[in-house]
Amino acid sequence: xxxxxxxxxxxxxxxxxxxxxxxxxxxxxxxxxxxxxxxxxxxxxxxxxxxxxxxxxxxxxxxxxxxxxxxxxxxxxxxxxxxxxxxxxxxxxxxxxxxxxxxxxxxxxxxxxxxxxxxxxxxxxxxxxxxxxxxxxxxxxxxxxxxxxxxxxxxxxxxxxxxxxxxxxxxxxxxxxxxxxxxxxxxxxxxxxxxxxxxxxxxxxxxxxxxxxxxxxxxxxxxxxxxxxxxxxxxxxxxxxxxxxxxxxxxxxxxxxxxxxxxxxxxxxxxxxxxxxxxxxxxxxxxxxxxxxxxxxxxxxxxxxxxxxxxxxxxxxxxxxxxxxxxxxxxxxxxxxxxxxxxxxxxxxxxxxxxxxxxxxxxxxxxxxxxxxxxxxxxxxxxxxxxxxxxxxxxxxxxxxxxxxxxxxxxxxxxxxxxxxxxxxxxxxxxxxxxxxxxxxxxxxxxxxxxxxxxxxxxxxxxxxxxxxxxxxxxxxxxxxxxxxxxxxxxxxxxxxxxxxxxxxxxxxxxxxxxxxxxxxxxxxxxxxxxxxxxxxxxxxxxxxxxxxxxxxxxx
Ligand code: NOJ
Numbered sequence: 001x002x003x004x005x006x007x008x009x010x011x012x013x014x015x016x017x018x019x020x021x022x023x024x025x026x027x028x029x030x031x032x033x034x035x036x037x038x039x040x041x042x043x044x045x046x047x048x049x050x051x052x053x054x055x056x057x058x059x060x061x062x063x064x065x066x067x068x069x070x071x072x073x074x075x076x077x078x079x080x081x082x083x084x085x086x087x088x089x090x091x092x093x094x095x096x097x098x099x100x101x102x103x104x105x106x107x108x109x110x111x112x113x114x115x116x117x118x119x120x121x122x123x124x125x126x127x128x129x130x131x132x133x134x135x136x137x138x139x140x141x142x143x144x145x146x147x148x149x150x151x152x153x154x155x156x157x158x159x160x161x162x163x164x165x166x167x168x169x170x171x172x173x174x175x176x177x178x179x180x181x182x183x184x185x186x187x188x189x190x191x192x193x194x195x196x197x198x199x200x201x202x203x204x205x206x207x208x209x210x211x212x213x214x215x216x217x218x219x220x221x222x223x224x225x226x227x228x229x230x231x232x233x234x235x236x237x238x239x240x241x242x243x244x245x246x247x248x249x250x251x252x253x254x255x256x257x258x259x260x261x262x263x264x265x266x267x268x269x270x271x272x273x274x275x276x277x278x279x280x281x282x283x284x285x286x287x288x289x290x291x292x293x294x295x296x297x298x299x300x301x302x303x304x305x306x307x308x309x310x311x312x313x314x315x316x317x318x319x320x321x322x323x324x325x326x327x328x329x330x331x332x333x334x335x336x337x338x339x340x341x342x343x344x345x346x347x348x349x350x351x352x353x354x355x356x357x358x359x360x361x362x363x364x365x366x367x368x369x370x371x372x373x374x375x376x377x378x379x380x381x382x383x384x385x386x387x388x389x390x391x392x393x394x395x396x397x398x399x400x401x402x403x404x405x406x407x408x409x410x411x412x413x414x415x416x417x418x419x420x421x422x423x424x425x426x427x428x429x430x431x432x433x434x435x436x437x438x439x440x441x442x443x444x445x446x447x448x449x450x451x452x453x454x455x456x457x458x459x460x461x462x463x464x465x466x467x468x469x470x471x472x473x474x475x476x477x478x479x480x481x482x483x484x485x486x487x488x489x490x491x492x493x494x495x496x497x498x499x500x501x502x503x504x505x506x507x508x509x510x511x512x513x514x515x516x517x518x519x520x521x522x523x524x525x526x527x528x529x530x531x532x533x534x535x536x537x538x539x540x541x542x543x544x545x546x547x548x549x550x551x552x553x554x555x556x
Contacts, residue, residue: 021253021336024281025262027116028338029472031068032461033377037346038075038097039083039431040411041380043422048429050411050422052098056109061443065383065454066461069116071228071266073346075103079127081179082397083346083409084120085230086127090215100222107223116225118266123212124234125175125182133181139167146204148181149173149237152196170196175234177397183208185248188239200236200244209248213255220256226264232280233269246278253279266340272329276337282375285326285341287348292325293341297365299356302349302388303403310488311365313355313547315506319488323481330373330476338472341369342377350379350408353388359453360547363529364505366453367549370460371492371501373476381412383457384441395432406432415444459527463551469494470551480514480542487531487544489514491554498554502531504544516540523552 042054052075062070074084075097084094093103110117126133135144150170157163161171162178175182186205190197198205216227236244249265256263269275270288287294287304295318298306310317329339343366344350351365362385370376388407392398398406410432414421420434420442427434434440446454464471469492479500480489487504489512500523504510516539523533531550534541544550 020250021279022257022261024337025264027068027262028264028281028375030465031116031375031472032066032464033069033071033340033342033375034062034065034067035071035073035342035345035377035379037073037380037409040409040422042412042414043425046424047096048423048425049096049431051096052093052102052106056102056106059109059113059115063113063115065378065458066465067115067378069118069225070110071118071377072120074120074122074230076122079129079179080396081127082177083395085122085176086125086129086180086397087122088127088130090122090126091218104222107225111223116264117223118226118228118264119219119224120230121212121216121227122230123183124231125180128179128181136181137166137168137172139169143207146184146198146202147208149184150196151194173237175231182237183212183235185209185235185237186244187237188242188244190238197238200248209251213252216252216256217259220260220263225262226266228266228268229280230268232267232275232278232283233271242274242278249279272337272339273332276333280337282338282340284345285329285339285374286345290321290325292322295319295321297351298349299354301354301390303400303405303407304348305403311351311356311361311368311505313361313505313507315486315508316484317505318484319481320483323478326372327476327478339374340377341372341374342379343369343382344379344408346379346409347405348408349388350382350386352382352385353407357387358547359385360529361505362453363456364503364547364549366457366460367501367527367551368488368503370457370464371470371499371551372490373472373474373492375472376461376464378457379408383454384413384443384446385453386410386413386441387435387437389433389435392432410435413440413442415442456527463526467494467497467499467553469497469499479516479540480512485512486510487512487542489540489542498556499526500533500540500550500552500554502533502542502544502548502550502552504531504546504548507546509543509545511541511543513539513541518556520554520556522555524555525550526553527551 039049041050043050044053076087077089077092077094078084079086093100132144132147136148154169157171163171173182186200187197239245265280267275267280267283269283272283275283296310308317310319392406395406411422411434446452474492474494477491486506487502489502492499528550530545530548532543
């Protein structure tokens with residue numbers, strides 16, 4: 001009897017853990033994303049800073065490109081010491097971007113076109129100028145005293161704590177820059193010798209958690225479709241094995257999905273396996289936590305500079321760091337969520353950077369990124385090949401110790417006019433200087449030219465929709481991914497349909513063989529530039545000229 005009971009209990013707990021969350025909404029499976037940095041996208045009121053109405057005016061363009069969902073960087077009231085990641089009012093759109101009503105209209109206009117809009121949720125901290133922080137630093141105890149993490153002695157300054165002229169006797173914990181005090185969600189393992197470290201169950205941290213859910217509900221009720229959560233693993237401090245962090249996100253996901261079954265939660269975690277286990281539906285493989293992404297794309301220029309990378313014309317990089325990490329992540333995530341390997345984001349360099357600056361090179365990058373499993377994402381401007389601009393001044397905290405992020409945040413180039421169709425303001429009023437190259441790319445010219453990079457990228461998105469094997473959930477098998485070798489060759493498959501993709505970012509032609517069984521009638525070129533496949537007995541002979549790619553459909 002006892003044994004049967006134990007067996008049952010084990011069985012049910014297995015089922016419970018496998019079905020911990022309701023599945024992510026179906027639409028995520030086929031969605032293509034586009035990230036918009038609002039200050040740099042399109043200005044309609046002539047102040048040199050992009051705005052929500054500008055985004056609305058470009059929705060048809062995004063639809064044409066094949067975009068299904070937008071992630072908008074923070075657009076809330078802010079002190080702009082970290083370009084909007086230092087929020088002063090979570091419930092209000094910043095004046096420079098418009099009004100809450102404009103954002104509501106953006107949701108509506110996007111939905112009319114069957115597109116979705118996700119906001120950026122800065123969950124871990126606020127600006128030091130937030131009214132919560134002002135109340136929290138008061139010497140008189142009040143209901144916001146525990147909204148942030150404070151020591152109980154201003155001479156005590158643990159790591160990542162900031163001292164200052166505060167009314168209360170204490171130092172506060174920061175989350176990123178000094179001006180970004182960490183919201184108090186409690187400590188996973190509070191140190192009993194430090195009574196100011198509150199457990200997650202304490203009243204203050206619980207109230208912070210409730211407030212976060214209130215913010216989410218507020219925007220979702222207005223029509224928002226989900227969130228990208230800034231620094232998602234950072235909320236709970238001293239949380240070995242992320243036990244309490246996972247519980248927190250599980251609670252939020254359950255609450256969120258109950259109210260908004262079509263809503264999505266995206267993490268900025270940099271480790272999809274961990275993020276999805278915690279309750280997120282998607283996470284990025286980017287420059288954080290592991291060298292996979294940077295070993296593919298970071299060269300000697302950019303926010304983060306590396307000696308070499310796989311996507312460089314010198315052809316001296318290696319794909320294996322990425323491939324190993326990526327395959328491990330895909331395996332661990334399985335069907336419970338999604339990985340996303342974006343073209344770039346506002347924190348690191350674009351594909352067009354340093355010596356990777358020709359259209360042919362940029363085609364190899366997106367031919368790769370748009371044919372691997374996971375949710376595709378274009379960072380604004382990458383679809384036309386906008387350049388990472390080096391040497392810009394520090395703008396609203398863009399400068400980090402390691403490099404400047406401003407190079408990826410310059411105004412979108414809409415047309416070939418002197419102001420690139422971004423704004424009518426004087427050029428010196430522009431949020432950041434526009435790319436000054438004589439032949440800077442722009443949307444209008446590329447739209448008019450069917451053989452442009454823009455059309456190429458649009459076609460890649462179409463192929464993903466046309467063939468499940470090339471889409472988000474199709475399987476991947478690397479056929480040739482060798483240390484310090486070119487090209488990169490992989491197979492994509494789904495429902496008996498197969499494709500082979502060859503990517504050669506190196507500036508020299510290559511020829512390699514790899515084992516290949518089965519009889520193939522034809523490797524039908526779908527989108528190919530000077531690459532070929534031939535089956536010779538049980539081998540696949542792959543040839544690729546310098547800086548080329550090929551997508552072939554396997555016809556059996
Ligand atoms: C990550 C964001 O992407 C970055 O831009 C910001 O500076 C930090 N989090 C702090 O919020």
